[in-house]
Amino acid sequence: xxxxxxxxxxxxxxxxxxxxxxxxxxxxxxxxxxxxxxxxxxxxxxxxxxxxxxxxxxxxxxxxxxxxxxxxxxxxxxxxxxxxxxxxxxxxxxxxxxxxxxxxxxxxxxxxxxxxxxxxxxxxxxxxxxxxxxxxxxxxxxxxxxxxxxxxxxxxxxxxxxxxxxxxxxxxxxxxxxxxxxxxxxxxxxxxxxxxxxxxxxxxxxxxxxxxxxxxxxxxxxxxxxxxxxxxxxxxxxxxxxxxxxxxxxxxxxxxxxxxxxxxxxxxxxxxxxxxxxxxxxxxxxxxxxxxxxxxxxxxxxxxxxxxxxxxxxxxxxxxxxxxxxxxxxxxxxxxxxxxxxxxxxxxxxxxxxxxxxxxxxxxxxxxxxxxxxxxxxxxxxxxxxxxxxxxxxxxxxxxxxxxxxxxxxxxxxxxxxxxxx
Amino acid sequence: xxxxxxxxxxxxxxxxxxxxxxxxxxxxxxxxxxxxxxxxxxxxxxxxxxxxxxxxxxxxxxxxxxxxxxxxxxxxxxxxxxxxxxxxxxxxxxxxxxxxxxxxxxxxxxxxxxxxxxxxxxxxxxxxxxxxxxxxxxxxxxxxxxxxxxxxxxxxxxxxxxxxxxxxxxxxxxxxxxxxxxxxxxxxxxxxxxxxxxxxxxxxxxxxxxxxxxxxxxxxxxxxxxxxxxxxxxxxxxxxxxxxxxxxxxxxxxxxxxxxxxxxxxxxxxxxxxxxxxxxxxxxxxxxxxxxxxxxxxxxxxxxxxxxxxxxxxxxxxxxx
Numbered sequence: 153x154x155x156x157x158x159x160x161x162x163x164x165x166x167x168x169x170x171x172x173x174x175x176x177x178x179x180x181x182x183x184x185x186x187x188x189x190x191x192x193x194x195x196x197x198x199x200x201x202x203x204x205x206x207x208x209x210x211x212x213x214x215x216x217x218x219x220x221x222x223x224x225x226x227x228x229x230x231x232x233x234x235x236x237x238x239x240x241x242x243x244x245x246x247x248x249x250x251x252x253x254x255x256x257x258x259x260x261x262x263x264x265x266x267x268x269x270x271x272x273x274x275x276x277x278x279x280x281x282x283x284x285x286x287x288x289x290x291x292x293x294x295x296x297x298x299x300x301x302x303x304x305x306x307x308x309x310x311x312x313x314x315x316x317x318x319x320x321x322x323x324x325x326x327x328x329x330x331x332x333x334x335x336x337x338x339x340x341x342x343x344x345x346x347x348x349x350x351x352x353x354x355x356x357x358x359x360x361x362x363x364x365x366x367x368x369x370x371x372x373x374x375x376x377x378x379x380x381x382x383x384x385x386x387x388x389x390x391x392x393x394x395x396x397x398x399x400x401x402x403x404x405x406x407x408x409x410x411x412x413x414x415x416x417x418x419x420x421x422x423x424x425x426x427x428x429x430x431x432x433x434x435x436x437x438x439x440x441x442x443x444x445x446x447x448x449x450x451x452x453x454x455x456x457x458x459x460x461x462x463x464x465x466x467x468x469x470x471x472x473x474x475x476x477x478x479x480x481x482x483x484x485x486x487x488x489x490x491x492x493x494x495x496x497x498x499x500x501x502x503x504x505x506x507x508x509x510x511x512x513x514x515x516x517x518x519x520x521x522x523x524x525x526x527x528x529x530x531x532x533x534x535x536x537x538x539x540x541x542x543x544x545x546x547x548x549x550x551x552x553x554x555x556x557x558x559x560x561x562x563x564x565x566x567x568x569x570x571x572x573x574x
Numbered sequence: 575x576x577x578x579x580x581x582x583x584x585x586x587x588x589x590x591x592x593x594x595x596x597x598x599x600x601x602x603x604x605x606x607x608x609x610x611x612x613x614x615x616x617x618x619x620x621x622x623x624x625x626x627x628x629x630x631x632x633x634x635x636x637x638x639x640x641x642x643x644x645x646x647x648x649x650x651x652x653x654x655x656x657x658x659x660x661x662x663x664x665x666x667x668x669x670x671x672x673x674x675x676x677x678x679x680x681x682x683x684x685x686x687x688x689x690x691x692x693x694x695x696x697x698x699x700x701x702x703x704x705x706x707x708x709x710x711x712x713x714x715x716x717x718x719x720x721x722x723x724x725x726x727x728x729x730x731x732x733x734x735x736x737x738x739x740x741x742x743x744x745x746x747x748x749x750x751x752x753x754x755x756x757x758x759x760x761x762x763x764x765x766x767x768x769x770x771x772x773x774x775x776x777x778x779x780x781x782x783x784x785x786x787x788x789x790x791x792x793x794x795x796x797x798x799x800x801x802x803x804x805x806x807x808x809x810x811x812x813x814x815x816x817x818x819x820x821x822x823x824x825x826x827x828x829x830x831x832x833x834x835x836x837x838x839x840x841x842x843x844x845x846x847x848x849x850x851x852x853x854x855x856x857x858x859x860x861x862x863x864x865x866x867x868x869x870x871x872x873x874x875x876x877x878x879x880x881x882x883x884x885x886x887x888x889x890x891x892x893x894x895x
Contacts, residue, residue: 227611230640260639261707264616265685276852277871395765395788398685443838450840508833510841510850519614521848529840529850 204473329383350558694770
């Protein structure tokens with residue numbers, strides 16, 4: 153049984169057992185190198201084809217890249233707990249860079265109450281009251297962007313700031329109940345948090361100078377006084393009043409919304425906009441059947457996997473695919489590779505609205521599956537519906553540019569031309 | 575019970591073990607026929623078991639959640655009951671298949687430094703995993719456990735390792751559960767969890783009236799008047815948007831049947847946990863088998879999770895698909 157190690161003074165690591173390199177294929181590839189971050193597909197194929205488990209010599213970590221094995225590891229919280237961190241850093245031996253998340257970096261039983269609460273607050277039934285408002289907000293944003301053009305005219309824009317960032321930043325902080333000041337800190341904070349799941353490379357170093365400032369701002373927004381009287385934040389504090397969580401847990405649960413709720417959706421929206429621009433047939437299909445907006449967003453999450461990877465830690469020696477992961481070793485689950493595993497998905501690299509993307513692991517699976525997935529889907533559905541209503545065609549005007557991140561599949565720029573319906 | 579065609583694994587559990595835990599208390603161990611993982615649960619959760627004759631009964635999970643492959647429930651034989659417990663005791667055997675829903679939790683354990691658990695008879699079942707958890711977390715806890723007689727009180731062997739944290743009050747030994755020393759004066763910071771007969775719950779609630787709000791959490795062991803289920807019979811579904819009429823065969827989910835009829839429905843966990851396949855119900859009464867809706871939400875009947883839920887007996891569903 154595993155309880156997340158408490159914050160102070162982690163023990164020193166014991167002498168490590170020899171890795172099972174005899175039975176497990178090994179790779180000296182670096183999944184966090186700039187080249188792989190730019191285009192991970194070759195590494196993904198190599199790992200999937202090498203076997204169910206591949207030992208990554210650089211990081212003393214076991215990689216899973218096939219759908220079945222990733223899915224099985226995700227749901228197996230008993231043997232692959234999250235409390236030792238879901239990044240490369242092993243909290244058994246290393247001090248986390250911030251107090252661990254009560255959701256992401258936590259296991260039963262401590263995980264239960266925070267998860268139960270957020271599942272309710274962010275559940276499909278609770279979101280019904282936001283649906284109409286967010287659809288209106290999406291229409292308004294699209295109308296603003298197209299305001300200069302007449303029927304049949306064109307608008308050129310960079311869809312990353314103008315759509316993928318603008319829409320979540322317009323609706324989500326309001327739904328949480330954040331104040332107006334300082335919202336520009338949300339994206340860099342999330343970006344750093346997702347870099348920090350990887351190794352301490354240049355991407356982490358780039359973010360480091362602002363960690364104290366950003367963490368302090370985020371921390372301050374999680375306090376009750378900083379939050380609007382109506383919103384997810386207020387809902388979390390109200391649950392503390394009812395004793396469903398402790399008052400000490402409330403700010404950390406709010407923090408989870410701010411860490412995981414913005415960048416991820418931004419990159420999911422970026423992914424679906426790129427996919428639609430690059431696949432005119434699929435865009436026309438969406439135009440003809442706007443109810444495919446939900447499928448389109450999930451298909452893009454499958455195809456691009458905005459969250460590429462997460463780690464777990466073996467609790468005891470755990471068998472997978474004929475190999476044994478030694479106790480205390482990290483496993484690295486490639487959600488992205490699983491979502492394009494040809495063993496699971498026919499024509500996996502195609503963006504196809506006629507496929508059923510159900511069962512993809514882009515939101516994870518099991519106990520820790522993205523608790524905000526219904527929010528992400530609602531944002532995606534609202535924005536795509538608004539675009540499909542007014543825009544006749546979408547095309548790229550220049551190659552998109554990646555934004556490198558150790559965990560996120562992200563875009564820095566997506567130059568698009570939108571042609572209005574006549 | 576015959577094995578249903580289609581995907582019996584999703585619809586049925588197999589009785590993997592049946593033992594007596596005390597006089598009149600049968601303990602069932604349940605597993606998937608395929609041996610695959612079961613949905614996760616938390617202490618306080620119950621399972622809906624679908625019994626023959628349209629009965630659905632709720633039984634608290636009282637096993638080990640670290641075992642992902644087996645559920646354990648304990649069933650008290652109630653001569654005055656409506657036949658559910660009699661069926662389980664007399665007719666349900668190892669190897670039989672049984673329909674199920676959930677797990678759901680309307681009685682969750684909230685975080686606290688200290689707990690007072692109060693069990694009356696079979697009311698021990700939801701408290702058992704709570705106690706294991708409180709102990710694991712080094713919380714300060716006490717269990718007051720009352721029953722008719724020691725012979726009728728289940729799980730005494732498992733509780734014996736906790737020493738004097740457990741206070742037993744068997745009625746036939748002349749004992750009477752005296753709540754006043756424990757509840758007479760409010761103890762801020764202590765959460766009180768009580769499960770058992772109404773008489774006990776009412777007494778505890780009365781004494782706790784002066785405690786801080788939300789100190790006391792209870793679960794009543796009374797069968798609620800739930801819509802009688804259709805067992806695993808076939809039923810009809812109309813997909814409103816396409817007008818398609820679909821017969822959902824035993825062992826086939828509404829989700830699969832709707833997809834075969836051409837509907838586009840996103841799903842994810844396909845275990846009634848994540849909520850992705852939520853579908854609006856236009857007409858008809860669902861037989862809910864998910865882990866998401868509470869009793870109020872279920873009684874509204876305006877939506878369902880079609881990966882696991884079905885139609886109530888005699889009801890034809892019209893879904894917004």
